[in-house]
Each structure stands twice: as C-alpha cells, then as structure tokens.
Amino acid sequence: MKEIRFLANTKQKSIENGVTTWSSPSNIALVKYWGKRKEQIPENTSISFTLNQCKTITNLTYTKKEDNLNFSFDVFLDGEKQDDFKPKIEVFFNRITPYLSFLKDFHFKIETKNTFPHSSGIASSASGMSALAACLMSIDKELNPEMNSQFILQKTSFLARLGSGSACRSLEGDLVVWGEHKSIVNSSNLFGVKFPFNTHNNFKNYQDTILLVDKGEKQVSSTIGHNLMHNHPFSQQRFVQANQNLEKITAILQNGNLDEFISLVESEALTLHAMMMSSMPYFILMKPNTLEIINKIWAFRKATNSKVCFTLDAGANVHVLYPESEKDSVLQFIKNELVVYCQNGHYICDNIGKGLEQL
Known part of the structure; x- marks a missing residue:
C-alpha cells in the first residue's frame, strides 16, 4: 500500500x-x-x-x-x-x-x-x-x-x-x-x-507523574506483543471494546465527568496487560511494585475522594494522572506513600504538552 x-x-x-x-x-x-x-x-x-x-x-x-x-x-x-x-x-x-x-x-x-x-x-x-x-x-x-x-x-x-x-x-x-x-x-x-472537540476545563493542563518502577529494558518488546494479537483468542472482542471506549471517552473529555474518566482509563490499562497475560506465549510486564502502587492509589482515592487515577503503558511504570487542582495533595501523597516503590526513588513530574518543537 x-x-x-x-x-x-x-x-x-x-x-x-x-x-x-x-x-x-x-x-x-x-x-x-x-x-x-x-x-x-x-x-x-x-x-x-x-x-x-x-x-x-x-x-x-x-x-x-x-x-x-x-x-x-x-x-x-x-x-x-x-x-x-x-x-x-x-x-x-x-x-x-x-x-x-x-x-x-x-x-x-x-x-x-x-x-x-x-x-x-x-x-x-x-x-x-x-x-x-x-x-x-x-x-x-x-x-x-x-x-x-x-x-x-x-x-x-x-x-x-x-x-x-x-x-x-x-x-x-x-x-x-x-x-x-x-x-x-x-x-x-x-x-x-x-x-x-473542546475539552472540559477539568482536563486543562492535566498532570502525569510517572513512577519509575523499573528503568531497565522491557523483557518483551512492544513489536512482539503486538504480533501476538494475530492469534489471540480475545483479540476481536478487544478491538470492539477499544473502539467503543473511544466513543465513550470522546463524550467524557467534553463533559468533564472525572469519575467516568477514571473508570475507563484504569480499565483500559488493566485490559492492555490482561491481553499480554492471555497471549500465547504469555508474558507479564507489571512488577510487584506496580501492583502495590495501584492498590495504594485505590485506597487513597477511597479515603479522600480524590480524582487521581493510574494508567500503564507496555511496561512496569505507572502513570499517575490527576487534575491540576489536585497537584499539591497528590504530589504529597506520591512522596509519602508511592516513592518507596520506585527504583531508586525516581519519578518524573509531567503534564500535557503541545507536541513537536524545532530547536
């Protein structure tokens, strides 16, 4: 083509x-x-x-x-x-x-x-x-x-x-x-x-603090992982689900419903890793500290009614997503409870950006 x-x-x-x-x-x-x-x-x-x-x-x-x-x-x-x-x-x-x-x-x-x-x-x-x-x-x-x-x-x-x-x-x-x-x-x-579309003010300058659970090279490359979807028993259902979720998040990003945003984004992250774990051959990119961080985020959200959530890429590190209005409280939570699970205590504070820049 x-x-x-x-x-x-x-x-x-x-x-x-x-x-x-x-x-x-x-x-x-x-x-x-x-x-x-x-x-x-x-x-x-x-x-x-x-x-x-x-x-x-x-x-x-x-x-x-x-x-x-x-x-x-x-x-x-x-x-x-x-x-x-x-x-x-x-x-x-x-x-x-x-x-x-x-x-x-x-x-x-x-x-x-x-x-x-x-x-x-x-x-x-x-x-x-x-x-x-x-x-x-x-x-x-x-x-x-x-x-x-x-x-x-x-x-x-x-x-x-x-x-x-x-x-x-x-x-x-x-x-x-x-x-x-x-x-x-x-x-x-x-x-x-x-x-x-215009995004709701809730998502303006959204924050992403990346917790570096494992800074080593991934055990399985993304290319290999993608290829394992060709014969995956759940691949077709997953593709349908993802396209449905795209339609849902299109509405969420406009109406600003953070609870729905949290549910969809966390589900997407876990589904991604579920597809890896149910491939043949199967593999796990999450580490024990990845799971510790996820459980800590869930407990903190329940205790404080925070709108913090997580997502994962094809690796062990955790992206902690939260509104700018919660920046101080979530960063304090990260320093108090999550840094201990990061390799050498390392994390990166980031936020939404604009893209390419010529230097």
Whole structure:
C-alpha cells in the first residue's frame, strides 16, 4: 500500500549539507492500541495525552555523498555510538523511501537524547521516531519549499507511524487520535489527528507523574506483543471494546465527568496487560511494585475522594494522572506513600504538552 499524496516529488532543489534539530514528546494512551496489521495499521482507534517533559531531542546532520546505492548513517544516544539502533532505523528508512527519495543521497549523523530512561515503558520509540521524522521532513521541506505547514505535519505523522505506530500521536497536543473512527471527523489509520472537540476545563493542563518502577529494558518488546494479537483468542472482542471506549471517552473529555474518566482509563490499562497475560506465549510486564502502587492509589482515592487515577503503558511504570487542582495533595501523597516503590526513588513530574518543537 502506497499513500499517493505523500509520495516523493522527483522535481527537487539540490542541497549539499545541513543540520536540523527537533524535540518531540512521548505520549500516554488513554484508550490503548494493541495489535496492528501490515504497514503499521492499527487494529483499533486510540487516543493519547501528549506529554511535555518526557521528550526526545534529535540533531540530524546530513552530508551529500558520491553514490546513492545504500543508506549511510550513524546513530548516537547521549553522545555514545549505538550500532544496536541501526537495524531498526534501516527498517524505517526502507519503509519511508517511497516518500523521501533523498535518503540514499546523504550520510546522516543522528544524535539523540531522551529526558527519560530509554526502553523503560515511557514510549521512547514514539518520541524518538517522531523527532527523527520531523528532522527528515525539514530536509524534504528544503528540497520542496512549496509544501504547506498542514501537509508537512500530516506527512510527518504518516512517516513517524512507519517507524513506531504510537509516534504518530506525538506531534501535536493536547489530545491526539489515531485510527479511523466514526466519532472523529477526518480520523485516519495513516496518521494522528488532533482531538477535534473542546475539552472540559477539568482536563486543562492535566498532570502525569510517572513512577519509575523499573528503568531497565522491557523483557518483551512492544513489536512482539503486538504480533501476538494475530492469534489471540480475545483479540476481536478487544478491538470492539477499544473502539467503543473511544466513543465513550470522546463524550467524557467534553463533559468533564472525572469519575467516568477514571473508570475507563484504569480499565483500559488493566485490559492492555490482561491481553499480554492471555497471549500465547504469555508474558507479564507489571512488577510487584506496580501492583502495590495501584492498590495504594485505590485506597487513597477511597479515603479522600480524590480524582487521581493510574494508567500503564507496555511496561512496569505507572502513570499517575490527576487534575491540576489536585497537584499539591497528590504530589504529597506520591512522596509519602508511592516513592518507596520506585527504583531508586525516581519519578518524573509531567503534564500535557503541545507536541513537536524545532530547536
């Protein structure tokens, strides 16, 4: 499947070298995407909060080379060369070559850094691939200056998806939908779109404190987990449930019902991990301290009538979500009762962000 509108333009300017830098945030899904078809097409619609502090900053230096037979690039994370990253980026380059014809014309130096631990369930692939896609689109814009900003944003999201599905949800804020859904006008399986409705004031500047239960690399990659949905006995029911929940949360985000928000978001998190535990082969990404934190949140909410809740990504870390109006009380609760369950006492205070930024 080739998306014609994004295919590379053969009539381009000529450039010899340059450098571009972008930062892109991670995102945390409220309705989860788990399971995909070929070409990184999601089996169900998802929606996410765009984060602010948890981001990847990528500096891309490009230099024209003599031949255009192969890809040529080096990857650095925090200043250290990372040859382990090269196979994934080569797969990405192969996928996007029909849309960016210049990829074999340059040698690329990709220098990247995260503001959070890599490969620990904070969607580093989402922020990393969206930042890299934005850098590549800067080159495409230089070669094809007639492109308008809306087209560039859409194509960047399209390319980012081909690197990591959830990366297409990191470009804008504060809520982004990915996947075709009848409730969301112009929604698409090919790229993320900004949530098209006004959100209730309850969700303005919503807070996300990420408790780092386990900063190590995940035992099972998200790619493997997604693939296990192909023969999963409950996959079809899950896809239906997720699309129904997308419709429900569309209303909740507009009417501001925090109790319904809590129920849906926590159910989505637990369902995601239930699908992992009932795959074949099965696996568990939660840790004992993940469960301790969840139970503490439930007890605190019952005792105080707080609107704090949790969600989980495909990992052990816990995203503690709460309204800005409860910031002081929830942070005190986290320091008093939850930090003890974090690896080395580490956590990240974050909130809803705006998406990509050129530096």
